[in-house]
Amino acid sequence: MAAAAAMSETMVQMSGVRFRWRRQDALILDVPVFQVERGERVFVKGPSGSGKTTLLNLLGGVVAPESGRVEIMDTDMAALDGARRDAFRAGHIGIIFQMFNLVPYLSLIDNVVLPCRFSSCRRQRALGRAASLQEEARRLLAAMELDVDAHLSRPVAELSTGQQQRVAAARCLIGAPELVIADEPTSSLDADVRKSFLDLLFGEIGAAGSTLVFVSHDSSLAGAFDRTLALAEINRAGNRQ
Amino acid sequence: MPILSLAFKSLLNRRVTASLTVFTIAVSVTLLLGVEKIRIEAKTSFANTISGTDLIVGARSGAIPLLLYSVFRIGNATNNISWESYRDIADNPQVAWTIPLSLGDSHRGFRVLGTSRDYFEHFRFSRERRLAFAAGGPFEDVFDAVLGANVAESLGYRLGDPFIVQHGLGQGGFASHQDKPFRVAGILAKTGTPVDRTVHMSLEGIEAMHVDWRGGTPVPGLTVSAEEARAMDLRPMAITAFLVGLKSRLAIFSMQRRINEYRAEPLLAVLPGVALQELWNLMGTAETALSAISILVVVTGLFGMLTMLLSSLNERRREMAILRSVGARPLHVFGLLALEATILTALGTALGLALLYLSLAVAQPIVDARFGLYIPITLPTGRDMAVIGLVVLAGFVAGAVPALRAYRRSLADGMMVRT
Numbered sequence: 001m002a003a004a005a006a007m008s009e010t011m012v013q014m015s016g017v018r019f020r021w022r023r024q025d026a027l028i029l030d031v032p033v034f035q036v037e038r039g040e041r042v043f044v045k046g047p048s049g050s051g052k053t054t055l056l057n058l059l060g061g062v063v064a065p066e067s068g069r070v071e072i073m074d075t076d077m078a079a080l081d082g083a084r085r086d087a088f089r090a091g092h093i094g095i096i097f098q099m100f101n102l103v104p105y106l107s108l109i110d111n112v113v114l115p116c117r118f119s120s121c122r123r124q125r126a127l128g129r130a131a132s133l134q135e136e137a138r139r140l141l142a143a144m145e146l147d148v149d150a151h152l153s154r155p156v157a158e159l160s161t162g163q164q165q166r167v168a169a170a171r172c173l174i175g176a177p178e179l180v181i182a183d184e185p186t187s188s189l190d191a192d193v194r195k196s197f198l199d200l201l202f203g204e205i206g207a208a209g210s211t212l213v214f215v216s217h218d219s220s221l222a223g224a225f226d227r228t229l230a231l232a233e234i235n236r237a238g239n240r241q
Numbered sequence: 242m243p244i245l246s247l248a249f250k251s252l253l254n255r256r257v258t259a260s261l262t263v264f265t266i267a268v269s270v271t272l273l274l275g276v277e278k279i280r281i282e283a284k285t286s287f288a289n290t291i292s293g294t295d296l297i298v299g300a301r302s303g304a305i306p307l308l309l310y311s312v313f314r315i316g317n318a319t320n321n322i323s324w325e326s327y328r329d330i331a332d333n334p335q336v337a338w339t340i341p342l343s344l345g346d347s348h349r350g351f352r353v354l355g356t357s358r359d360y361f362e363h364f365r366f367s368r369e370r371r372l373a374f375a376a377g378g379p380f381e382d383v384f385d386a387v388l389g390a391n392v393a394e395s396l397g398y399r400l401g402d403p404f405i406v407q408h409g410l411g412q413g414g415f416a417s418h419q420d421k422p423f424r425v426a427g428i429l430a431k432t433g434t435p436v437d438r439t440v441h442m443s444l445e446g447i448e449a450m451h452v453d454w455r456g457g458t459p460v461p462g463l464t465v466s467a468e469e470a471r472a473m474d475l476r477p478m479a480i481t482a483f484l485v486g487l488k489s490r491l492a493i494f495s496m497q498r499r500i501n502e503y504r505a506e507p508l509l510a511v512l513p514g515v516a517l518q519e520l521w522n523l524m525g526t527a528e529t530a531l532s533a534i535s536i537l538v539v540v541t542g543l544f545g546m547l548t549m550l551l552s553s554l555n556e557r558r559r560e561m562a563i564l565r566s567v568g569a570r571p572l573h574v575f576g577l578l579a580l581e582a583t584i585l586t587a588l589g590t591a592l593g594l595a596l597l598y599l600s601l602a603v604a605q606p607i608v609d610a611r612f613g614l615y616i617p618i619t620l621p622t623g624r625d626m627a628v629i630g631l632v633v634l635a636g637f638v639a640g641a642v643p644a645l646r647a648y649r650r651s652l653a654d655g656m657m658v659r660t
Contacts, residue, residue: 062565083570090568097566100559105254106247117243118568171567 122175266589582640
C-alpha cells in the first residue's frame with residue numbers, strides 16, 4: 001500500500017553499497033548495511049579520509065554507487081538517473097557543510113529561500129507555514145537567533161562563521177525536508193558557540209520532524225544524539241585504508 | 242526560472258568587471274554596426290550622385306578619372322574638349338540634351354563649375370530627382386552664381402551677397418579674380434551629392450573672369466573691367482567635360498562608340514553606372530578590410546568576457562557546490578554561466594546600439610559638412626538585427642566554454658568541495 005510505504009519507519013536504508021571513484025582505485029566505501037529510522041538523530045563518527053564525504057555524497061544522491069541500494073524513504077537513489085536524483089535531493093534533503101555555506105551574491109533571505117527555488121514541494125511546505133517564502137525564511141532565521149534586520153543589507157560574507165552556519169541551518173530546514181545531512185557543521189565554530197548551534201539545530205529539526213545524519217570527527221558532541229556509530233563499524237573498506 | 246535571477250544577482254555582485262565587459266562589447270558592437278551603416282550609406286550616396294545621364298564625355302583619359310572630376314569634383318582633367326567638338330556632338334539628332342561642365346576655379350575651398358542653364362533643367366541625381374532651389378533661381382547675368390546647399394551654409398552666404406573666385410583650386414594665397422566679383426543669384430536645396438559643395442556659374446561667367454588671363458596668370462598691362470567683359474564675346478573656347486542625355490536609351494552604345502572614335506580630337510564617353518561600379522570596386526578592398534577589423538574587434542570583446550568568466554570560475558567552485566546541494570542540476574550550473582555570458586552580451590549589444598545612435602546624431606552634421614555624406618538616422622535594418630542576433634549568439638557560445646567547464650567540474654565535485 002502506498003500510504004503504508006510513505007509512513008515507513010525507515011528513513012535511510014543502505015545495503016551492499018560499494019563505491020570507488022575510478023575502476024582502478026581501491027574501494028572507498030563498502031557498506032553492507034546502514035539504517036536510520038525516521039526522526040532519529042544519528043551521529044556518525046570518523047576521522048577525515050575515512051569516506052565520510054563519500055557517504056554523504058551517496059546519501060545526497062550526488063554520486064551513484066557501483067553496486068547496492070541507497071534507499072531514502074523507500075526510494076532507491078541508485079536506480080534514479082542524475083536529474084531525478086537532483087530533484088529528489090532538492091525536495092527531501094537539506095544539507096549543511098563545514099563552512100562556506102552561503103552564495104556570496106545572495107542576500108541573507110535569498111540564501112535561505114534558495115532550496116524553494118529548485119523544489120516546488122519544499123516551496124509548498126514552506127508556504128504552508130508562512131504567508132510568503134521570505135516570511136518563512138525570517139521565521140527560521142529568528143529561530144536560529146539571528147537578527148535579520150541588522151544583517152539584511154550587508155553581504156553575507158561579512159557575517160561571522162557562527163552566523164553563517166546558522167543561516168545555512170535555516171536554509172537546510174526551509175520547507176521541512178525529511179532528511180538533514182550535516183557534514184561537520186560545527187568544526188569551524190568555537191567550542192562555546194558549538195553547543196548553542198547544536199541546540200538551535202536540534203530544536204528546529206524537531207519542529208520540522210526531520211531525521212538527522214550528522215557526520216563529525218569530534219566525538220565530544222556525540223552525547224546529544226539518539227545514536228552514535230563509528231564509520232568504521234559500517235564501512236568495511238575504511239579499515240583497509 | 243531560478244537561474245535567471247541568480248545570473249543577474251551574480252553579475253550585479255561583480256558589477257565593476259561586469260560593466261567593463263558590457264562596455265567593451267558595446268563599443269565593439271557600435272563599431273561593427275557603425276562601419277556597416279557608413280559603408281551602406283556611402284555606397285547609396287555614391288550611386289545616387291548621378292542619375293538619368295546616359296553618357297559622360299571628356300578628353301581621353303580613363304573612365305575613373307573622368308567620373309572623378311566631372312561628377313565628384315575630385316582631381317583635374319588632363320585636357321579640355323574644344324567648343325566645336327562639343328557643339329558637334331550636342332547637335333547630333335539622337336542627343337536630347339547636354340550639360341557642359343567647365344572646371345578649374347574655386348571659391349574658399351569649394352569647386353567652381355561653369356555650366357549652362359540646362360544643368361538645372363536636366364541634371365538628375367538619386368533616382369531621377371531634379372535640382373530644386375531653396376532660394377533664388379538659376380543664373381541670369383554673366384556674374385551670377387548658384388551655390389550648393391553646403392557652400393551657402395558653411396560660408397553663410399545669402400542671396401545677393403558678392404564674392405570673389407580664386408583662380409585654381411587652392412584655399413587662397415593664389416591669384417584671384419578680384420576685379421570681377423560674383424553675386425549669389427540662387428541657392429540649391431540639399432541633394433546629398435557633390436552638387437552641395439559646388440559653386441555654379443555660367444560658362445560666360447567663367448570666360449569673363451579669364452578674358453585678361455593667359456596660361457593661368459593675368460596678362461600684364463591688360464585689364465578688362467567687369468563691365469567691359471560683359472560686352473565682349475564670351476563664348477568659351479573649350480570645356481572640361483559634358484553630360485549627355487539621349488532621346489532613346491537604345492542609342493547609348495552606338496553613341497558611345499561614335500564619340501570614342503571621334504576624329505577631330507581624342508574623346509572618351511563612359512556610362513555613369515559602369516564607371517561608378519568600377520570606382521566602387523576599387524574601394525572594395527578597403528571596405529572589406531574595415532568590416533573584417535570591426536568583426537575582429539567584436540571577437541576581442543567576447544574574448545575579454547571569456548577571460549573574465551574563466552578567471553572567476555575557480556573562486557566560484559564553492560558556489561556551484563552549494564547550488565548542487567540545494568538541488569541544482571549540473572545543467573543549472575551550465576545554464577547559470579551561459580546565461581551570465583548571454584546577459585553580458587545582450588546588455589553590451591543594447592548599449593552598443595544606443596551608443597551608435599548617439600554617435601550618429603553627433604556625427605551626422607559634421608560628416609555632412611566635411612565630407613558631403615549625409616547619413617540618415619533610421620531604425621536598425623534587418624541586416625543590423627541579424628548582426629545583433631549573431632553577436633548575442635556568439636556571446637552564448639563564448640559563455641558555453643566556462644559553462645561547460647563548470648558543468649564537468651560540478652559533476653566531479655558533487656557538493657563536497659574543500660576550499
